[in-house]
Amino acid sequence: MIKLTIDNREVEAREGATILEAARKVGIEIPTLCYHQALTAYGACRVCTVEIIRKEWSRLSTACTYPVQKGIEVKTNSEKVKRARKMILEMLLARCPNVKKIKDLARDMGIEKPRFELDNEECILCGLCVRVCEEIVGVSAIAFFNRGTEREVNTPYEINSDVCLGCGACAVVCPTEAIKAEDIKEIRKIPLWHTELKKRKCRLCGEFFAPEVEIDFLKKKDARLGEEIFETCPSCRKKELGNKILYTNSRRRKYV
């Protein structure tokens, strides 16, 4: 274990843990936007900036990417940190003046109106959607394209991707709700990625429950589960399973 101090508290963390993980474990909150515990840290948003003092030498760095080191002193709320975080949020707010999450964080830092020219973006380029699509879903349908002020997340050629499953994981992790996945009858839509996919009907209740390509993708991953489970919507699946358990239990153990 590695010993360090965070906000004047003695903290222990396992080797390789980040400052953010060490802090959260003892209940010290550091704001984050581009961090998700299930994904590789990326250090894009800089909101988690903390002050790290090592051998009397102070520097600012991102808590989500900085591994703990023996004897370092971390300050999550010093004047230096506050100044930096305020500037970062002021710039984010100028980019996304209408995003609730950014507005709230900025207000916490005492910013109502940025000094910079306002844009009207919803995406902060945090890369969570790109990472979840690659690391968890495993299809990499979206990515960063272009460079500098032109940088954006999109699908190749800005048309519907031939590998997108319409699973909506990107919409779930997006901190600014820039991505919307919507269901219109038998169609799953993710307008930002130009995705429109046909959904499958549940063999029991007849509801359209998930995009066909997504189901086929899962089927290929685990064929042992048998055909039926992929034709059944989650709630009917539960009901069926429940009935089975009730039935076998009542025969075997007379619980019900």
Place this chain on the structure above:
Amino acid sequence: MDLEVIDKIADRYKRKESALIGILQDIQAQYNYLPKEALLHIRERLSIPLTHILGVATFYNIFTLKPRGRHLINVCMGTACHVKGVVRILEKIERELGIKTGETTADLRFSLEPIRCLGCCSLAPVVKIDGDIYGKVKQEKVSRILKKYE
């Protein structure tokens, strides 16, 4: 498109994703741009997502996804050239070719792109066509220069 050409390029780099930049450079050298069909083929050959390929292809300025002309005109927009009136030269070229900066003529003869300081400011205003440098360019000289390229 001759996909064997693309195969050869991929094989030359042992179909490694780490050699993607080299592969794309070779494709671009072959076609003057990165054709979609070629990139789709590279995806299969290297077994990598298309997003990885386009991420690189859109990051570097040397790559272009649109067909480029046979000749590339770079007009220097650096400070010295600007002061020496390069904007008027640029406008003259645009008028002469009937395209705007960043575009390609319909017959694929020329592409016109700005560039930042070519490093020979004493010759300002400077225009570079393929490998040739033209210094102290005057408006009247533009059409004669362009005629040299077919």
